[in-house]
Amino acid sequence: FWERHLNRLCRMHELREKERISVAAASKLLANIFWQYRGQGLSCGTMVAGWDKKGPSLYMVDDNGDRHKGNVFSVGSGSTFAYGVLDTGYSYDLTVEEAVELGRRSIYHATHRDGASGGVVRVYHVHEKGWTKMIAGEDVNKLHYMYAAEKNLRGDE
Amino acid sequence: MQAPVEQRWSPYADNGGTCMGVAGEDFVVVAADTRLSQGYSIHTRNCSKVTQLTDKCVIASCGMKSDAITLHKHLKARMVMYEHQHRRQPSVTAIAQMLSTTLYYKRFFPYYTFNVLCGVDDEGKGAVYNYDAIGNMERVPYTTSGSGSALVMSVLDAQIAKSNQTIATPSLDKAGIVELCKDVLSSVGERDIHTGDYAEIFLIDAAGISKTEFDLKLD
Numbered sequence: 398f399w400e401r402h403l404n405r406l407c408r409m410h411e412l413r414e415k416e417r418i419s420v421a422a423a424s425k426l427l428a429n430i431f432w433q434y435r436g437q438g439l440s441c442g443t444m445v446a447g448w449d450k451k452g453p454s455l456y457m458v459d460d461n462g463d464r465h466k467g468n469v470f471s472v473g474s475g476s477t478f479a480y481g482v483l484d485t486g487y488s489y490d491l492t493v494e495e496a497v498e499l500g501r502r503s504i505y506h507a508t509h510r511d512g513a514s515g516g517v518v519r520v521y522h523v524h525e526k527g528w529t530k531m532i533a534g535e536d537v538n539k540l541h542y543m544y545a546a547e548k549n550l551r552g553d554e
Numbered sequence: 555m556q557a558p559v560e561q562r563w564s565p566y567a568d569n570g571g572t573c574m575g576v577a578g579e580d581f582v583v584v585a586a587d588t589r590l591s592q593g594y595s596i597h598t599r600n601c602s603k604v605t606q607l608t609d610k611c612v613i614a615s616c617g618m619k620s621d622a623i624t625l626h627k628h629l630k631a632r633m634v635m636y637e638h639q640h641r642r643q644p645s646v647t648a649i650a651q652m653l654s655t656t657l658y659y660k661r662f663f664p665y666y667t668f669n670v671l672c673g674v675d676d677e678g679k680g681a682v683y684n685y686d687a688i689g690n691m692e693r694v695p696y697t698t699s700g701s702g703s704a705l706v707m708s709v710l711d712a713q714i715a716k717s718n719q720t721i722a723t724p725s726l727d728k729a730g731i732v733e734l735c736k737d738v739l740s741s742v743g744e745r746d747i748h749t750g751d752y753a754e755i756f757l758i759d760a761a762g763i764s765k766t767e768f769d770l771k772l773d
Contacts, residue, residue, distance in 0.1 A: 398654070398655065398658040398661075398689060435721075437662065438662075
């Protein structure tokens with residue numbers, strides 16, 4: 398609901414200002430909404446990623462009204478598990494392919510250990526010309542056996 | 555002396571029952587029982603959970619009957635408004651999002667309804683949407699909601715998605731899916747006390763919406 402709402406606000410900005418909204422402004426619009434509803438029970442962790450005049454930016458916005466700019470974030474019940482894999486493999490100089498693989502692997506590990514996470518992995522690449530769906534929907538069960546095979550394990554030990 | 559316990563009147567009630575929807579290539583099957591209950595008592599044996607919104611779309615709601623009545627009334631009014639403004643009936647996809655926002659507008663005093671929206675989309679394909687009480691929506695191949703939903707979902711996962719099955723079996727055609735829905739509702743009627751009496755089956759395809767009824771156990 399709120400992301401659809403943010404979509405409308407960003408479009409209104411474009412119509413009024415005749416200019417694409419910045420990532421900082423878009424993320425702040427959302428963070429301010431969450432701040433207004435603070436304590437009323439909304440539950441949401443979001444990554445606002447985009448390109449603007451300052452280049453690529455990533456903001457993490459959550460239901461507390463927190464908004465942080467950064468290069469690496471993980472959010473949700475399985476976030477701690479994802480951080481482990483993410484922080485081990487991360488460097489600013491990763492190529493797109495390496496980053497996509499790191500993201501996929503981090504999500505897989507989170508789904509493996511967190512009971513509340515699972516299903517499929519989707520990975521999106523946000524770039525100057527917009528966004529591309531890099532991985533459409535890979536079943537984590539399949540990834541489990543794939544990563545096990547890389548270590549010469551069967552995956553059901 | 556016992557510790558004090560707060561007693562409060564609850565604005566919500568659970569009137570029981572089960573509903574389900576299965577999408578096919580160019581049709582949908584919607585099935586729901588007609589029992590209305592409160593606790594161990596039955597209010598009535600013959601109360602429909604399903605409302606037809608357009609020539610191609612129906613909504614089925616489980617949970618609290620009064621909220622379902624008001625929600626369906628509100629949606630029907632919105633259908634009239636849409637037809638006045640757009641000179642045509644809304645598509646299933648449009649209604650699906652409208653339902654999601656309608657539910658979320660009552661985020662802090664929700665409609666206690668667990669909805670299944672079914673229809674044939676603009677491309678002619680069967681569409682089933684599953685909702686929670688505050689409007690989370692997901693388009694799915696099949697779904698269920700209500701007191702017997704846990705019982706139904708396992709059977710649908712096995713028979714339609716054939717999850718976790720290695721032996722291949724032929725997939726069901728339109729008549730097969732209707733028979734499956736009837737069998738599933740009968741089985742749920744056996745095990746869930748809130749589901750039973752009679753059932754309505756709606757078949758929505760290119761030809762329109764047809765309804766059949768059949769008996770469930772009255773116990």
